[in-house]
Amino acid sequence: MPQSPALAVRNVTKRFGDFVAVNDLSLDVQPGTCLGLLGPNGAGKTTLMRMITGQTGLNGGSISVLDFDIATQSREARAVLGVCPQQDNMDDQQTARENLALWAALCRVPRAQRKSAIAKALATAQLTERAGERVTNLSGGMRRRLLLGRAFINSPKLVLLDEPTVGLDPQVRSDLWLIIDAMRRSGVTVVMSTHYIEEAERLADDIAIVNHGRVIARGTPHQLRERYVGVEAVEYFGPPEVLDEIASKAADAGLKSRRAGLSISVLGVENTSVELLNSWGRLSRRPTNLEDVFVLLTGESLDG
Amino acid sequence: MARFDVRSLPAVWTRELIIFKRYWPGTTFTAVLEPLIFLFAIGLGVGAFIDEIAGVKYVVFVGTGAVATAVLFSSVFPGMYNTFIARVFQKVYDGILSTPTTTAELMVGEASWVAARTAVYGSVPMMATIPFGLTPRWGMLLVPFICFISALGLTFLGQYISGLVKVIDSFSYFQSALLTPLLFVSGTYFPIDGLPKWFGTISNVNPVYHCIELVRDACFGTLSPASLWHVLVLVVFAAITGTLSIRVMTKRLIT
Numbered sequence: 001m002p003q004s005p006a007l008a009v010r011n012v013t014k015r016f017g018d019f020v021a022v023n024d025l026s027l028d029v030q031p032g033t034c035l036g037l038l039g040p041n042g043a044g045k046t047t048l049m050r051m052i053t054g055q056t057g058l059n060g061g062s063i064s065v066l067d068f069d070i071a072t073q074s075r076e077a078r079a080v081l082g083v084c085p086q087q088d089n090m091d092d093q094q095t096a097r098e099n100l101a102l103w104a105a106l107c108r109v110p111r112a113q114r115k116s117a118i119a120k121a122l123a124t125a126q127l128t129e130r131a132g133e134r135v136t137n138l139s140g141g142m143r144r145r146l147l148l149g150r151a152f153i154n155s156p157k158l159v160l161l162d163e164p165t166v167g168l169d170p171q172v173r174s175d176l177w178l179i180i181d182a183m184r185r186s187g188v189t190v191v192m193s194t195h196y197i198e199e200a201e202r203l204a205d206d207i208a209i210v211n212h213g214r215v216i217a218r219g220t221p222h223q224l225r226e227r228y229v230g231v232e233a234v235e236y237f238g239p240p241e242v243l244d245e246i247a248s249k250a251a252d253a254g255l256k257s258r259r260a261g262l263s264i265s266v267l268g269v270e271n272t273s274v275e276l277l278n279s280w281g282r283l284s285r286r287p288t289n290l291e292d293v294f295v296l297l298t299g300e301s302l303d304g
Numbered sequence: 305m306a307r308f309d310v311r312s313l314p315a316v317w318t319r320e321l322i323i324f325k326r327y328w329p330g331t332t333f334t335a336v337l338e339p340l341i342f343l344f345a346i347g348l349g350v351g352a353f354i355d356e357i358a359g360v361k362y363v364v365f366v367g368t369g370a371v372a373t374a375v376l377f378s379s380v381f382p383g384m385y386n387t388f389i390a391r392v393f394q395k396v397y398d399g400i401l402s403t404p405t406t407t408a409e410l411m412v413g414e415a416s417w418v419a420a421r422t423a424v425y426g427s428v429p430m431m432a433t434i435p436f437g438l439t440p441r442w443g444m445l446l447v448p449f450i451c452f453i454s455a456l457g458l459t460f461l462g463q464y465i466s467g468l469v470k471v472i473d474s475f476s477y478f479q480s481a482l483l484t485p486l487l488f489v490s491g492t493y494f495p496i497d498g499l500p501k502w503f504g505t506i507s508n509v510n511p512v513y514h515c516i517e518l519v520r521d522a523c524f525g526t527l528s529p530a531s532l533w534h535v536l537v538l539v540v541f542a543a544i545t546g547t548l549s550i551r552v553m554t555k556r557l558i559t
Contacts, residue, residue, distance in 0.1 A: 016559075053402045056559045075306040079404045089399035091319070098322045105315035106403040 004067060006031040006158050006189040007052065012061035014047055014213075021047040023213035024061070029158075029206075034190040036204030038197070038294060044213035045193035046086055049162045052191075053078055066157055079108065082156030082188075084147050086163040092136040096127050096146050099135060100153060107154035117153050124179060125149030141172035148179050152188075159183065161192040165199060177202060197291045207290065211298045221290055229256065229292040230268025234283040237263045246280050258295045267292055308412075312405040316413025319400075324421070335425040339374035343367050343429050346493055347436070358495050360524065367433025368523050369492035371426050371447065372454070372516040376487060378422040379455035383415065383462020387553075388472055397557055407554045411463055412546065419455040426451030430523065443522040450522065453535070454515035457542030460549040467552030486512045511541045 005028040014022040022044045029035045037045050050056035052063055054074030063070040065077035090099050100121050104114040122128045125145040127138075135143060144164065151159055164180065165173040173196075180203055184190050194200050200207055201221050209217040209224070217224055225231070236246050243264040250257040250266045253276065257266045267288055269277060277283055324331065347366035354362045390396040400410055427448050434440060465478050489496065489503055490512035496504055507513040514534040521527045521534075 050559070055398070055401055055557070075309070075404045075406065078402060081402070083399075083402040085395075085399060085402070087395055087398075089395035091323075091394060091396055093326065094322055102315070102319050102322060103403070105318040106312075106400060106405055108311070108315070108404060 003031055005029055006033075006066055007035075007191060008062075008064045009048070009052075010062045012048070012051060012063060013059045014044075014051060014056060015059050021213055022051070025210075025214055026061075027208055027215055027218070029189055029191055031157075031189050032187050033205045034184045034192060034203055036200035036207045037191065037193040037210050038195065038200045038204075038207055038290065039193070039210035040195055040298070043210045045210055046162055047213075048210075049083075049160050049191075049193060052160060053081060053083060079154070080157045082151035082154065082159040084151040084159070084161045084164055086166060086193075088143055088147060090135050090143065090147065090150075093134060095132050095134055096122065096125075096138065097131040099146065100150055103150045103153050109154050117155075121149035121153045124152060124182075126175075141168055141175065144168060144172070144176055145179065148176065152183060156188065158189045158191065161190060163193055163195070165194075165196065173199070197289060197294070201290055209294055209297060216297050217293065224290060224293045225288050228296055229288040230270055231288060232270040232285060233265045233267045233288045233292060234269050234277050234285050235263050235265045236281045236283050238281060242281065249280055256296060258292060260295070265292060267296065306406050308406070308408055309404075310409075312409035313413045313416065315403075315405060316400075316410055317417050319396075320414065320417040331421075332425070335374060335378045335422075336428045338377055339370040339429040340432055342373055342492075343370045343432060347433075350493075361437050363436045364433055364438045366493060367429055367436060367438060368520050369490075369516055370429035370433075371451065371519045372490060372492055372512050373487065374429055375422055375426040375451050375454050375515055376458060376483065376512055378425045379418055379458040380462040380465075380483060382418045383459040383464075384466045384475055384478070385462075385472075387414065387463045388466040388469070388475075391466070391553075391556065392472075397553075401557055407557055408550045411460070411549050411553055415456055415459040415463065415546070415549070418459045419452045422455035422459075423448035423452040426455070430519070438523060441523065441525050443525055443527055446522045446527075447519055450515060450518045450538075453538045453542065454511055457511050457538060457545050460542060460545035463549040464545055464552055467549065467556050486510055489513070491516050508537075511538055514538050514541075 007029040009025060009027045012022055012025050013020070025048065037048070039045050047056055051058060052065060052070065054070050054077065066080050068077040070077055097118060100118045101114065104117050109117045122131050125148060127142060127146055130138065130142070135146065138146065148164065161180065165176050177199065180190070180192070184203065192203060204221070206220055207218070207224060208215045217228065219227065236243065243259060246264050246266070247257050253272065255266050255268060255272065257264055343366060347363035351362035356362065357365045397410065401407065430438070430444060430447055465475070469475060489507050490510050491507070496507050496513070514537045518531055518534045521531045
């Protein structure tokens with residue numbers, strides 16, 4: 001028997017004036033899984049996150065968080081949520097420990113458990129040694145780790161991570177992935193928005209591709225690739241005219257292709273004859289990836 | 305909208321306490337020094353030419369009036385600036401509202417903290433006036449409470465103003481056009497009886513005036529059932545500005 005979802009979003013719409021930020025969007029997240037919301041900037045990911053915490057109102061539809069209806073029980077929902085916002089909103093004149101102490105109070109961690117909750121969050125963020133440092137003196141990566149640790153201070157059942165590694169260098173990003181992965185494996189449900197393909201592929205059990213406020217595809221990374229772009233791709237480089245020509249040849253052969261700057265990728269070529277592909281130019285083979293799926297489905301490229 | 309839950313208030317105070325622990329010398333210095341400057345400069349300076357006003361020594365008159373100056377400065381400015389900085393620059397409120405705390409609890413929590421602090425700051429000019437001839441009376445023990453209720457409404461007013469403006473520079477309009485008149489049409493430095501009659505009418509809706517009247521009643525032993533009128537005005541003022549503050553902040557913070 002299926003469990004009731006940790007998060008159920010049903011036909012949710014949000015308009016800001018004439019702009020439709022979220023458009024009749026529905027999705028379920030099963031307990032203990034990590035859902036990656038993959039989409040370009042402006043796709044509606046942050047708006048959706050804010051709707052889940054009750055900080056942005058709904059123009060239509062409903063959201064429930066662990067069976068708490070956001071319309072009537074948003075406080076109860078926030079009590080079981082952990083949130084790591086895209087924009088760092090810590091008080092940077094306060095120390096790491098003070099920020100966590102404040103969060104423990106705001107999230108109503110019982111007084112007797114606060115000390116250990118703060119120590120645990122500091123350990124998670126690998127900042128135990130720098131607990132007394134003002135946040136303004138911490139590096140960008142440390143601040144992010146602290147924000148992540150903070151999001152877990154109330155032992156939440158569902159965690160919202162809004163672009164948790166945006167703007168950080170690759171080394172710092174992989175440190176953060178370790179933290180997120182450890183949390184995921186501890187059994188907490190994670191909803192993570194990102195526009196980094198690699199992040200979604202590494203951390204998410206399940207991916208929802210979001211564009212123009214809608215979920216346009218949903219599945220595991222493997223399912224999405226298989227469904228839309230096959231297993232293997234070949235890439236050709238060359239001037240635009242040559243790439244145009246390859247695109248039309250690929251279309252004639254019944255293959256999908258996508259352009260990226262000075263290259264073109266022809267997708268799902270695993271059953272296509274090598275001779276044919278070679279006859280179009282010098283190529284390099286690679287496995288298909290989520291970016292192929294994304295670009296094919298939305299016609300937009302992902303930056304970063 | 306979720307029901308108001310007082311259990312959220314200690315968490316909001318926790319934030320204020322953390323900040324206060326770090327900045328209390330600066331905050332206290334300004335809050336205490338400015339009214340004392342008024343007390344000495346005007347009370348003693350102008351007092352050299354005026355012996356008595358409304359039956360008391362001029363310096364005592366100004367000293368008790370300076371309580372309200374302290375209340376106004378220590379409440380409306382934190383309400384404006386701290387709220388604006390936390391909301392717009394630091395985005396701290398966005399974070400706080402992703403926890404079980406609501407906008408109403410956040411605003412009431414912050415205002416009650418500022419009002420409690422002002423209860424102490426407001427009492428300093430009164431204490432400082434004692435050596436200049438203000439006779440100590442039991443009624444003076446009410447002054448911190450008078451400061452608290454006055455400051456509550458004024459902090460809400462500051463929060464409301466901070467929700468109205470787009471940029472922090474716009475505060476200067478409110479300072480010149482609203483706060484300065486509040487201070488001068490209140491009876492701090494001179495009794496408003498001396499002004500044209502319509503000033504008196506305006507002062508009836510000025511919380512600073514009612515604060516001063518109550519403080520003087522408490523300090524001069526003239527408390528009477530009529531003093532309850534001033535209390536009522538201050539309570540109604542806080543209820544109105546509190547509602548306005550919560551309303552504008554909800555509009556700004558909950559999109």
